[in-house]
Amino acid sequence: MRLAEPSEHSGVPTATTRYHLRERLLPAGHRITATRSAYDKEHLRRLRLVQALIQVGRMPVSAAREVLAAVEDDSLDQLARLGVAVEALPHGPEPDESSPSTAVARRTAAELLRRCARHFNSALADSSQAFGMLVAAIAALHHLGYACDTAPLLPHAQQAAQLAVVDLDLAEEFAIPAEQVAAAVALTVLYELVLLSLRRPAEAEESNKRYGSGS
Known part of the structure; x- marks a missing residue:
């Protein structure tokens, strides 16, 4: 063509x-x-x-x-x-090493990975950009005084592990290895937007149930 x-x-x-x-x-x-x-x-x-x-x-x-x-x-x-x-995918900001919250966040992130080693042991090494993004997010939570120990983070880690299974199952529907990798990358990028798009109205509905009429 x-x-x-x-x-x-x-x-x-x-x-x-x-x-x-x-x-x-x-x-x-x-x-x-x-x-x-x-x-x-x-x-x-x-x-x-x-x-x-x-x-x-x-x-x-x-x-x-x-x-x-x-x-x-x-x-x-x-x-x-x-x-x-x-x-190679774009990541969030690097941790601010001058902030006292960053040291706390690194310990929390390491403990979270230890408790979820079955899912993240090789994928989220402390030298990866994703680990840096995790530390930066936890540090921001700590700085603002929001809950940021492993207890509220564990459900997110567990859900992420389940979503990874779904993503790669979908990618493996392609026969050619290069197409599988391309699909996995596309799903990583685009399903993050799907998750964000679903989470916001879900939280709005939960807020309505708790604080509104519930209708």
């Missing part, structure tokens, strides 16, 4: 598709002549993934390029490929 066709099928303007090609977010087309290339269903699938990461997941182009490079890295096994891809 011509370059315009993946754009038409995906709803992405041709100019945007050309930009993704220049930024190496899409693989080059199959060369037909010196001035023409052809594109296939793989380009269409990748174009949709790129748009989901950038437009819906608000991922910077540089981060999306790094994630997609990991997806395509055949030198890595499936576990390493997925680990590199997920680690």
